[in-house]
Amino acid sequence: MSTKPWISADEALRERFKAASQLDASAPEAELPPYMESFLAHLRLLVGVPFQYLVPDPRLLPDESIRFFYLDRSWTDRLVDGAMAVGQIGTREQAHYHAQAAAVHGTLDRTERAVRGLQRRTTGFGVKPPDAVRDARRPGVSAFETLKSKEDHGDQAGTVTGFLLRSALVSGWPHVDVRAYSRTLEDDFDPGDPAVKSLQLRTLRLERLSPAVLIALFEGVPELVVLEEPHHGVQFGVRRGQGGVVPQVYPRRDNGHLWRDGNGDLPAPVTVPLRPGGKNVVDVRALRAALHDRQTPMDPNDPDAHVPGQLGGATLALQVLAPPFRQRFEGTQDEAKEPPPVRPGLAVRPWLADERLRARVARLREDD
Amino acid sequence: MAGLSRLGGGRDDVFNYQPLNPNRSPLADLAGLLATADVGLLGRLAGEVEPVDRPRPIGEPVPIGERLPIAEHVAERLPAERFERAVLAEAVVADHLAATVGRADRAVLEGLTPLLILPPRKQLVLLHSWTFECQEGASFQELCAGLDVGLFGEVRATPAPVMTDTGHLALQLTDRAGSTQLAWYRGPLVPWPLTRDARGPYHSADQCRRISPETGLEDIAYAAAFEVGRLLAAADARLAQELMRWRRRTFRRAVLLDVRRDLRVALNLALDPALIDRLAPRIAERVAGSLLRPGRPFSDPFELGITRAAEGLQPDLLARAWRLASPDQAAQLLGASRVPEAGGVVPGVFERPALSAQLEVERGLLTRLASAWIGAIESMDLRRER
Numbered sequence A: 001m002s003t004k005p006w007i008s009a010d011e012a013l014r015e016r017f018k019a020a021s022q023l024d025a026s027a028p029e030a031e032l033p034p035y036m037e038s039f040l041a042h043l044r045l046l047v048g049v050p051f052q053y054l055v056p057d058p059r060l061l062p063d064e065s066i067r068f069f070y071l072d073r074s075w076t077d078r079l080v081d082g083a084m085a086v087g088q089i090g091t092r093e094q095a096h097y098h099a100q101a102a103a104v105h106g107t108l109d110r111t112e113r114a115v116r117g118l119q120r121r122t123t124g125f126g127v128k129p130p131d132a133v134r135d136a137r138r139p140g141v142s143a144f145e146t147l148k149s150k151e152d153h154g155d156q157a158g159t160v161t162g163f164l165l166r167s168a169l170v171s172g173w174p175h176v177d178v179r180a181y182s183r184t185l186e187d188d189f190d191p192g193d194p195a196v197k198s199l200q201l202r203t204l205r206l207e208r209l210s211p212a213v214l215i216a217l218f219e220g221v222p223e224l225v226v227l228e229e230p231h232h233g234v235q236f237g238v239r240r241g242q243g244g245v246v247p248q249v250y251p252r253r254d255n256g257h258l259w260r261d262g263n264g265d266l267p268a269p270v271t272v273p274l275r276p277g278g279k280n281v282v283d284v285r286a287l288r289a290a291l292h293d294r295q296t297p298m299d300p301n302d303p304d305a306h307v308p309g310q311l312g313g314a315t316l317a318l319q320v321l322a323p324p325f326r327q328r329f330e331g332t333q334d335e336a337k338e339p340p341p342v343r344p345g346l347a348v349r350p351w352l353a354d355e356r357l358r359a360r361v362a363r364l365r366e367d368d
Numbered sequence B: 001m002a003g004l005s006r007l008g009g010g011r012d013d014v015f016n017y018q019p020l021n022p023n024r025s026p027l028a029d030l031a032g033l034l035a036t037a038d039v040g041l042l043g044r045l046a047g048e049v050e051p052v053d054r055p056r057p058i059g060e061p062v063p064i065g066e067r068l069p070i071a072e073h074v075a076e077r078l079p080a081e082r083f084e085r086a087v088l089a090e091a092v093v094a095d096h097l098a099a100t101v102g103r104a105d106r107a108v109l110e111g112l113t114p115l116l117i118l119p120p121r122k123q124l125v126l127l128h129s130w131t132f133e134c135q136e137g138a139s140f141q142e143l144c145a146g147l148d149v150g151l152f153g154e155v156r157a158t159p160a161p162v163m164t165d166t167g168h169l170a171l172q173l174t175d176r177a178g179s180t181q182l183a184w185y186r187g188p189l190v191p192w193p194l195t196r197d198a199r200g201p202y203h204s205a206d207q208c209r210r211i212s213p214e215t216g217l218e219d220i221a222y223a224a225a226f227e228v229g230r231l232l233a234a235a236d237a238r239l240a241q242e243l244m245r246w247r248r249r250t251f252r253r254a255v256l257l258d259v260r261r262d263l264r265v266a267l268n269l270a271l272d273p274a275l276i277d278r279l280a281p282r283i284a285e286r287v288a289g290s291l292l293r294p295g296r297p298f299s300d301p302f303e304l305g306i307t308r309a310a311e312g313l314q315p316d317l318l319a320r321a322w323r324l325a326s327p328d329q330a331a332q333l334l335g336a337s338r339v340p341e342a343g344g345v346v347p348g349v350f351e352r353p354a355l356s357a358q359l360e361v362e363r364g365l366l367t368r369l370a371s372a373w374i375g376a377i378e379s380m381d382l383r384r385e386r
Helices: A009-018 A034-044 A073-084 A091-121 A143-151 A168-172 A194-199 A284-293 A313-319 A349-353 A355-367 B002-008 B026-035 B039-045 B090-101 B103-111 B140-145 B221-234 B237-292 B304-308 B315-321 B327-333 B353-378
Strands: A065-071 A160-166 A177-181 A202-210 A213-219 A224-228 A247-249 A326-330 B148-151 B169-174 B180-185 B337-339 B344-346
Touching: A034 A073, A034 A091, A034 B221, A034 B237, A065 A073, A073 A091, A073 B221, A091 A202, A091 B237, A160 A168, A160 A202, A168 B140, A177 A202, A177 A213, A284 A313, A326 B140, B180 B221, B221 B237, B315 B327
Parallel strands: A065 B148
Antiparallel strands: A065 A160, A160 A213, A177 A224, A202 A213, A224 A326, B169 B180
16 A cells, blocks of 8 residues: 655645546535625626627617527537636636536526526616625525525526517516516416416516617417516506507406407497597597496396496506407417518528438547 | 686675684695595585485485585585685696595585685695607507517628628737738627536636638637726726635635645654554454453354464474473563463463553553644644745
8 A cells, every 4th residue: 555644735736737537516615605696697698708709790779679599508518618617717717617517507597596686776887786686585685596496496407598578668668577488378467376376487688788679588389478567556548449540449348358259359349439620539428428328227137237337437447458469479370460580591400400411420539 | 617607707806715724725624624534615605506305325326417415514614704805726626636535526526616715815826838849759569559569680781790690700910910801709699598518717817719611710809808807807996806815815724735645644654654653552452351351152253273383382382493492481581371161372461451551651641742733733823934
């Protein structure tokens, strides 16, 4: 047995520099510092990445457009690799990161879920260091740690999807409500319903990149994405009918929901009377009278199918409710009938699928 | 101004209004009246509603056209004396009614014009009309309907950028040598799910460069991602510090563990010979003791018979080999004595109680020493030597 009676710290350090295997990733000392972990998790969700890198050509995101995408995980992994390359000046650091990389990526897969919570607490990325935000309920513990433990379900990160929206919608309605669901839902679903909530995908990021550009990232592949006008109290108003200039009001039940017949169709709307003068001013008195005329039961077989009988101020208000509009994106059909996208001139994908090419590449690799 | 005429042909001194509470404004009084179902009172002020005997419960629906009864107790609180002046503001009263009276009494408004009676010095600002211009030109719904919806990478503009169907865009790249060439770039947003590259980690941007064999051009997508990450991290001073601290911490910990392991190896080597030498007879002694205990069935559970059959332990053989006078002499040399219970010869070395006690002491010392050493190593902090 070879005897090594003693070893100096210098000697041990030199051995360590050469050793490919480093400290076990499960050791408490190998844990990422909170600031670093939070920074890398933000990076994972493209926080701070210049817009030109996301959209390298403005024609990819024209005005008044929405583009859905998958997030390329390899791309974000390379971002993290690049960040870890800071200060990697020799083989020692390389060997260290090589041994720790799997654990680092595994940690970030879970931590990235806490980023949105952090972004909502701070006024913006870089304004306050995230771990400086203290958790009021647990003194001595940063909000980051609380959020992380709350969002950490132990499962690995899955597919991340999202969309980029460049529109006057973003500048006009900065707090537009965005939700994604894993399944298609009814038209007038209630977002607060627990069954609906269970279908909602976790929003990883929702941020305005510029006054008119919004980015959203979801965990999972949605079948339904909803853009909803922000809720600012009760709104009243009338809308123009289909393709026309005449505003209309659809009758509502006394619970505020739109009245529908057995087939789910809306009854004929009440045309909103306007004052003379051509200035589009609603004649409120005449509107009230017109709604009063519609108080007769709409469906003789359905005793509940009528608008409320007493048409006081509150009932009139109920009838002219204008709840926030909800735009749905679902399926793959383009209902707007836009011109078809330009076909790219270079078709590479069929080549990639060509067996002969694959065989040639494989031979080249063998020759190496 | 219709209400004014109903009030009495243009008279401006109908009632002398006394505030219910001198500290409150008359407007607050009026709001209070409205809140306690007193459209009827207003009606009476306007000379439209006749008092009825039967008070109607508050909140009961009023058919259109029927006049509202007076709430007597409220009416009594207003002295029916002369007012200095009355001012009408129809819109404000209508708002108050909508806010406070509720659904039942909207109908009443059809039949009478409500009044707001103010002291002379109060002035009311009424937003009569206003104009504004909407520059966006569309509502939320219209903007949503006008959106161009598609997957990332769909281009409708002409001329379209040079792209492959994998979503790679041809860009001009200035390389290190300063020459310009075309290269493929694709951002992190792609129209299809992609497999995650499991060959990482990468340690430099050059490692991430790829040549596309189909086009002969370089694909710099991941190399660009690497550089973006590196530059963003380098721009954050605190991150760089944390990164260095993290590395230093793990290095030091790893070195400490290495040193401990090496020390253990060294200590074991120092202890081994002594322990082995001393423990062998101790174990043999325990085996013999358990065998010789009275009352046990005769057997050879510890294979002592085999040991005793060894040639070096046979007094007869020893006597012959060493040309001794008798086997007894050989047995004495072996240090044995006859044990009547077992009826056999046992080497005397097994029967040295004094040695055994000494062994116990020594072994205990050694164990304590070893554990003290290991404890010292474990609690040792590593300082780098200069």
